[in-house]
Amino acid sequence: xxxxxxxxxxxxxxxLFDGMTIVAGGFGLCGIPEKLIAAVHAxxxxxxxxxxxxxxxxxxxxxxxxxSRQVKKMISSYVGENKEFERQFLSGELELEFAPQGTLAExxxxxxxGIPGFYTKTGVGTTLAEGKEHKDFDGETYVxxxxxxxxxxxxxxxxxxxxxxxVYRKTARNFNPxxxxxxxxxxxxxxxxVDRLDPDSVHTPSVYVRRLIVGHDFEKRIEQRTxxxxxxx
Amino acid sequence: xxxxxxxxxxxxxxxLFDGMTIVAGGFGLCGIPEKLIAAVHAxxxxxxxxxxxxxxxxxxxxxxxxxSRQVKKMISSYVGENKEFERQFLSGELELEFAPQGTLAExxxxxxxGIPGFYTKTGVGTTLAEGKEHKDFDGETYVxxxxxxxxxxxxxxxxxxxxxxxVYRKTARNFNPxxxxxxxxxxxxxxxxVDRLDPDSVHTPSVYVRRLIVGHDFEKRIEQRTxxxxxxx
Amino acid sequence: xPWSRDEMAAxxxxxxxxxxxxxxxxxxxxxxxxxxxxxxxxxxxxxxGMLGMGPFPYAGExxxxxxxxxxxxxxxxxxxxxxSSADSFAMIRGGKMDLSILGAMEVAENGDLANWMIPxxxxxxxxxxxxxVAGAKRIVVLADHNDKKGGHKFVKACTxxxxxxxxxxxxxxxxxxxxxxxxxxxxxxxxxxxxxxxxDELRARTGxxxxx
Amino acid sequence: xPWSRDEMAAxxxxxxxxxxxxxxxxxxxxxxxxxxxxxxxxxxxxxxGMLGMGPFPYAGExxxxxxxxxxxxxxxxxxxxxxSSADSFAMIRGGKMDLSILGAMEVAENGDLANWMIPxxxxxxxxxxxxxVAGAKRIVVLADHNDKKGGHKFVKACTxxxxxxxxxxxxxxxxxxxxxxxxxxxxxxxxxxxxxxxxDELRARTGxxxxx
Numbered sequence: 001x002x003x004x005x006x007x008x009x010x011x012x013x014x015x016l017f018d019g020m021t022i023v024a025g026g027f028g029l030c031g032i033p034e035k036l037i038a039a040v041h042a043x044x045x046x047x048x049x050x051x052x053x054x055x056x057x058x059x060x061x062x063x064x065x066x067x068s069r070q071v072k073k074m075i076s077s078y079v080g081e082n083k084e085f086e087r088q089f090l091s092g093e094l095e096l097e098f099a100p101q102g103t104l105a106e107x108x109x110x111x112x113x114g115i116p117g118f119y120t121k122t123g124v125g126t127t128l129a130e131g132k133e134h135k136d137f138d139g140e141t142y143v144x145x146x147x148x149x150x151x152x153x154x155x156x157x158x159x160x161x162x163x164x165x166x167v168y169r170k171t172a173r174n175f176n177p178x179x180x181x182x183x184x185x186x187x188x189x190x191x192x193x194v195d196r197l198d199p200d201s202v203h204t205p206s207v208y209v210r211r212l213i214v215g216h217d218f219e220k221r222i223e224q225r226t227x228x229x230x231x232x233x
Numbered sequence: 234x235x236x237x238x239x240x241x242x243x244x245x246x247x248x249l250f251d252g253m254t255i256v257a258g259g260f261g262l263c264g265i266p267e268k269l270i271a272a273v274h275a276x277x278x279x280x281x282x283x284x285x286x287x288x289x290x291x292x293x294x295x296x297x298x299x300x301s302r303q304v305k306k307m308i309s310s311y312v313g314e315n316k317e318f319e320r321q322f323l324s325g326e327l328e329l330e331f332a333p334q335g336t337l338a339e340x341x342x343x344x345x346x347g348i349p350g351f352y353t354k355t356g357v358g359t360t361l362a363e364g365k366e367h368k369d370f371d372g373e374t375y376v377x378x379x380x381x382x383x384x385x386x387x388x389x390x391x392x393x394x395x396x397x398x399x400v401y402r403k404t405a406r407n408f409n410p411x412x413x414x415x416x417x418x419x420x421x422x423x424x425x426x427v428d429r430l431d432p433d434s435v436h437t438p439s440v441y442v443r444r445l446i447v448g449h450d451f452e453k454r455i456e457q458r459t460x461x462x463x464x465x466x
Numbered sequence: 467x468p469w470s471r472d473e474m475a476a477x478x479x480x481x482x483x484x485x486x487x488x489x490x491x492x493x494x495x496x497x498x499x500x501x502x503x504x505x506x507x508x509x510x511x512x513x514x515g516m517l518g519m520g521p522f523p524y525a526g527e528x529x530x531x532x533x534x535x536x537x538x539x540x541x542x543x544x545x546x547x548x549x550s551s552a553d554s555f556a557m558i559r560g561g562k563m564d565l566s567i568l569g570a571m572e573v574a575e576n577g578d579l580a581n582w583m584i585p586x587x588x589x590x591x592x593x594x595x596x597x598x599v600a601g602a603k604r605i606v607v608l609a610d611h612n613d614k615k616g617g618h619k620f621v622k623a624c625t626x627x628x629x630x631x632x633x634x635x636x637x638x639x640x641x642x643x644x645x646x647x648x649x650x651x652x653x654x655x656x657x658x659x660x661x662x663x664x665x666d667e668l669r670a671r672t673g674x675x676x677x678x
Numbered sequence: 679x680p681w682s683r684d685e686m687a688a689x690x691x692x693x694x695x696x697x698x699x700x701x702x703x704x705x706x707x708x709x710x711x712x713x714x715x716x717x718x719x720x721x722x723x724x725x726x727g728m729l730g731m732g733p734f735p736y737a738g739e740x741x742x743x744x745x746x747x748x749x750x751x752x753x754x755x756x757x758x759x760x761x762s763s764a765d766s767f768a769m770i771r772g773g774k775m776d777l778s779i780l781g782a783m784e785v786a787e788n789g790d791l792a793n794w795m796i797p798x799x800x801x802x803x804x805x806x807x808x809x810x811v812a813g814a815k816r817i818v819v820l821a822d823h824n825d826k827k828g829g830h831k832f833v834k835a836c837t838x839x840x841x842x843x844x845x846x847x848x849x850x851x852x853x854x855x856x857x858x859x860x861x862x863x864x865x866x867x868x869x870x871x872x873x874x875x876x877x878d879e880l881r882a883r884t885g886x887x888x889x890x
Contacts, residue, residue, distance in 0.1 A: 001507070027747075101767065101804070103767075109764040114600075115339070115351050115559070117368070118352070120347065121771070126843070163509075170728075170754070171743060199542055201433070207517060220742035222745075226751050227735055228733055228736060234699070234721065260533075260551065263533050309591060311593040338552040338555050347771030355597045355600040358630065394757070396730075405530075406515050406549065406550055414768065414772060429756055432760055436550075438759050440729060461523070
C-alpha cells in the first residue's frame, strides 16, 4: 500500500543510510528513476552498493552518484557508457561485481521472490562463474547464483494508482518490475497518477510499493538517437 | 510464432504420444484448457504424466483423463475435488507427486526459464522435502526444487493475436502463463482472436505459442457458486 | 460457552492492522473478512492470482473467470490486480504478506502446524498452505480446540505430516487464544478464554504445554 | 577482396529461417535486419524487454521509452510486446531464441567465444552476451577476420576471458564463412570464401585449425 509524497526528497526521508544497498530499475538511461536518483545524490548518503544493469552516463542517472563518490560498489552487467566509472574502477577506487544481464535480472527477481539461490548455465566456463558452486543436472553443468535483496528499491513507472499499483511503458519497463520486488522498501516515481488501472494489465502490484511520488518534467534523455529517412514520395 | 488450427484435434495432431508429460494451466476449473483436454481425451493417448495444480472434477477438465485411465502420474498441489482421483491413488493405480502450490508454480516457471533448480524455504521440515538436497543460506535452511519441462503445454487464454501473443482474463490467468513457457511445444486455446493486443499488456509473448485454436461455446464451469444478498432498498 | 465460528473469526480480525496485506485460508478463515473493523484498510490476497479480493458477487453476476483460492466466485475492487501463480507465490515466498490466517488439524507447542494430510485417508494436498507458512510474516491459526471425537488438536508434538515446522504465531480456538512473541523457542501463552471456560478445563482439553 | 560489413551482414541473414525468433547483438549484427529476404518472416528480440522490434523511427518520432539493447531508438510493429528483463532472459535462457548473432574479439577452434573484456583495459561488461550464448539454439558470430594490427581473431585457444565455452556454430568474417555441424568436438569447416581470397592466404591469417 503506497503512501504518496510531495517530492523525491520527502519520499526518501528516513530511508537512506551510509553503506546501504540500493537496487534501481532502468536500462541505459531508459526507465531510470531519475528523480529518485537525483534525491539520493542530494542527500549525500555514501558508501552505497548499487545494483543496476548500467551505471548511467557521467552527468545523468547513476553517473552523478559515481561522480560524487557516493558509490562504493556497483553490481552491473554493462558499464560501457561511463568514463568516470572506468577511471574509478581502473584506479581501484570503486568495487565492481559483474553479472551477466540475465543472471542479474534473475538474481533480482529471485531476491524478491524469496529464492536465495538458483542454477543457471549462463557464465559456466567463464571467469564470472569462478569460485561459485557448480552442479550437474541431467548431464549438464550449471552454476549457483544468489538472489539479491536490497535495503531500498527505486523504480520509475509510467502510471500508478493511489494504492501503488504500477504500469510501465514500452522498453522503459526493463528491470523496474523486478527491482520493485527486491527492496526491503520500494519507492516509485510515476509520470501520472490515475484513478484506476486495468486490473489485468498491472505490472507491479501495490503490495510492493511503499512510497510513491508523481514526478514532473522528466528529462528522459536519449542515449543513441537513431532515425531512418522517409522514402521520398 | 503461432499457426492457427481449425479445432483442438487438429492442433494436437502429431504432438501426442504414450508416456509423455503434459503441463496444463488452470486453477480448479478456472482457466483450464477445456477444449484441448477434451481432445487429449478423445485421442486415447495414455500413460500420461500430467503437471497441473488440480486434477479437475470427475466429469470435467483433467478428471475425464483420470476416469479414462489415461493418466499414469499427476504432479499437483491439491486434488481434493476429485473422488475418482482419490480412489485410484488409494488403490495404487495412480502415481502422485505433491508439490506445494508455490513450489509447483515456480518449478514450472523455472523449467520454462532454463533454470534446472532453485532453493526455497517452502516445505522444509515436511515430508515433501524428504530426500531432497538441503542447503543453508545466511543461516536459514532451504530445499532444492527442480524445474519442470514438459513435452507439451496446454493453456487457455482470453484473447490472442495471429502471432500467438496471449492475454488472460482475471483469475483465469493463474498457472497458464507459467505453463505456456514450460512446454517443448505449447498449444493455446483462446476465446477470441483479435487484430492487435496492447503491447504493454501481453501476458504471454508469441515466442512461446506454437499452435493456436479459437474455441467456441466454452463450458467454463463454476465449482463453488457463492453469492451475497442485495441489501434491500 | 465456546465461541461460535463467527466469534472466532471476529477475534482473528483483531490481528489485522491498517494497511495489511493478508491471505485468508479456506474455511473459517474466509469468514474473517466479514469482521474487519471500520477504518482498518486491509487488502486481501488470493493465491490463485489476485490482490484486492472483493466480496461474493450478487446472484446473477458470478464470473467463472473470477474465483478465490477456495474456488468460490468473488468480485474485484478498485485496487484489484491479477497475476500469474508464479508471481502470486513470489509475493508470498518473498515475505510480502503481513499475515496469513489458516485452519489446522494439529498445532504443536513448538509452533509446528499440520493441516494438509492424513496418511492413508485424506489426500487433498497442501495447496498453498506450505508456501504461506514459509513466507507470510505472521501466521494465525483458526481451529476448533478439539476434534469431533474430543481428541486434542493443540498437542505436544504433531503426529500428522507437517505443513510447516515452527510457524504458528497465534492460535485461536473456540475456547481460547494462545500467542507467542517469537519463533525462538518461547512457549505459547494463554491470552484470552471464552466466557465460562476455566483454566482447568482448558488444560484438560489441551495436549500442549502453555503458560497462563 | 574482403567482404564489406554489409556483405557480411547479408551473408549472416542467410542463417535466418522463416518463423525464427532472433536476437541481434550490437554492432555489425544489427545490420543483419536490413538484409532479411522477402518472404522470410523473422521476429527480432531485444533483450532489454521487447519482442517484435521494428526499424529506427523517422526523425522527430523518437521515443525515449522505446530503445533496443544498443540503446538506440527503435519502433514497434503490430506483433510487438514488451516484458521485464527477468522475463526477457527467461525466454533467452529457456532456449526460445532460434538464433543469436554476436560480435567477437576471439573465436577459438573449439567454439569458445570471447567478446566482453580485455583485462586491465576494457571493462564494459558482458551485458546479455553470456546469457545469449548459453541459451540461444544457434550462435552465429560476425567479426573481422583479423584485428587492426593483423592479429588472429579465429584462434587455437582464446586468450581473453570467455563469454562462453563451446558455443559458436557459425563464424562469418570479412574473408570467409566457417561452420560446424554440432558442438560435440567437430572441427569448423570452411564453407565459403570472399572472392579473390586463397586458401593459403586464409590459413596464414588464421590461428585456428579448420577443415576445408
